[in-house]
Amino acid sequence: MALGGVHLRFGANEVLKGIDLEVRRGEAVSIIGPSGSGKSTILRCITGLLRPQSGSIRVGDTQVEALRSEAELIALRKRVGFVFQQYNLFPHLTVLENLVIAPTRVAGRDRAETLREARVLLDKVRLSHKEAAYPGELSGGQQQRVAIARALAMRPELILFDEVTSALDPETVGEVLTVIRDLVQEGLTCVLVTHEMRFAEEISDQVYFTEAGVIVEHGPARDIFGQPRSERTRAFLHRALGDGPRNAPARPAPVPETLPFERLRFAL
């Protein structure tokens, strides 16, 4: 999957100012950065929920920005999974029904086979005992695990995670990250937008740091977290992770500049 020169504007607000991003099959890519830097917007462009003004978005052989009809978009979305921050699941259906509804109604697969697969996935996220429960009866972490299973049920080529742990309390964050870690180790191609820096460092192949709508720096996780080249990356990591031996700047901390993103206060 590759993005090239993507620009996106909401009215007068320029959110993405030329994004270049590349994900190879089997890679896990993390996007980190301050709030309002456009991270979630990038993910939504990939799956066609938002349309950029210019730039190219390629998923496999498909040029996403060229898709016009609903049928084409649906075909794309069968190949790209998405897990949101909150209110992912359908509250009027049981957990099992949530997993089964998309493969049967959208992809038209056989129901018996889908049920079997769904149970296997539930087992993978360790929620087999909750298959008849309703989402309202589950904790946030459990709901997110079901949401991940539901995205997997469509057998996508690529999964996008949009700050999936940001709305969870600290104890449940761990259970969701465990699931994602297992999936990445099995070779899942995914893009994660996350605030969990240490987790991003641990599982990512590539890390992109965005700020104010541009990619400031990108590279292997080792490089970004160990020896960030850009001053802004250093400043962000310093704030996000606190003083750690890996992130101490080589020279005394400079006077903090007023970062332009502070003025772009639109909620994500």
Add this chain to the structure above:
Amino acid sequence: MSDALLAQAVAALRTVGLNYAFVLDMGERSAFLRGLGVTLQLCLLTIPCSLAAGVLIAAALTSGRAWLAKPARAFVEVTRNTPTLVQLYCAFLVLNMLITQHVKLPGGNPLTPFVWVVIVVSLHKGVFHAEALRAGIEAVPRVTLEAARSLGFSQRQLLSRVELPLALRFALPSLVNNLVDLVKMTAVASAIAVGDVTYESIMIWTQRDNVLELLLLILIFFGLLTWLVSLAGRWLEERLRMPGYGQ
């Protein structure tokens, strides 16, 4: 019910000071029972008609097309802010008169006062249903719809499998309240001489002057109807419940 039993009941009530003698007169009794039947018919017809009207108006309001939404909005505001009685008069005295004068159909005007009551009350309550449905649709979390879209649901599938089921569950308490109001509103039919229970009672009490007794019967009858409607509503709410939602 045998006449002897009725006579005993009437006598017993007379000792309390209530005059139910009209029950013993066959003509008046059957008129009253007919009135009960007419009220029941009004309710049974207006409930589905108003719900259908509500769905149509809600669709027009949320369609996003200005040529549909604006007239719908205007209709909603006018209907909500004017009395049902006046709307009924406008429909019956004015529109009906115009239709009778200008549309010469064999057999006269087919729109009886009964039909007009059904139309006006259905539209009036349909507007309230539409508002409740609109609130329900807007209460569906946007992210849930996005999640459905990102799973590849088409617009129609989204509507029928996610948006409408959730909107209905959110709107259900309001809808049931509206239906209870609707049952009470059918009493206004007596104003244009539709033979509902209120009208028949008026006919009887102008002869016999037993207003209190008749009103008690009417109150009990309407109480029964509204109780049945709220019972049905609660049963439906129970069946469509989403366990754990809202925590």
Add this chain to the structure above:
Amino acid sequence: MASEIALSRPRHVMRAASDTPAWRRPWALVAWAVLALLAFWVATGTTPVAFVHLWKWSPALLRGLLANIEISVLAMALGTLAGLVVGALSLSPLRVLRVVTRWYVQVFRNAPVLVLIYFTTYVFPFELHLVSWTFPFPDWIKVVLGLALPASANVAEIFRGAIQSIPSAQWEAAQSLAFRRSEIFRLIVLPQCLRRMLPPWMNLYASITMSTALASLVGVHDVVDTAQIASNTVARTDFTILVYFTLLGLFFAYCYPIARATRALERRHDRH
């Protein structure tokens, strides 16, 4: 959310009311058109006959509307007082009070308003005898009482709902600060309740106002009755149409601003 704006249909995008200047809003435009038409007629002397009659009857119609408004205000005032009392009693620790108030509320909320008006009009005597005085008990006061009954039941429900919507955390916080129950009520719960009660209370007033039209069925000379008299007196088809639609317009002109104000209030409170 950033994604709101670009999703397929702009259904949920609402133009703020302040976008269009006041003189261009739909109702203002209608009013301008009507005024322009009236000016044209007066200037050229070509006013249709029906409108001439309407002009002659308008003082009577407005007096009738005043009667409706008087009834609605009195009914609402009485109903609010009674309703607050009933509402307060419904929260009493005494079970018998709770049961009685619940029955009161159930009966008067489930009874058709028309039936209640008939009840108070025909069941009450048409004169009151107190000691040696005789008061006439005019019909319109009976209608006021008839409307005050459902009003009070609804106010009681609104009150109870508002009290119960205060999160229990506030009660607990106040109690832990050593407030007495009556003080908690007075200083913390009631001020918040009054704010929450206002929109449904205003809605109730609008619906009571519309119910005053039923007064015409028991012989009160309200605006609907005046319209009927006018229509019978003039006995012209076009005038009949005009006067009944004017009735709609009069009620609309009174109730619609109330509805708008209510919604503005609701929106302001939603942000809390």
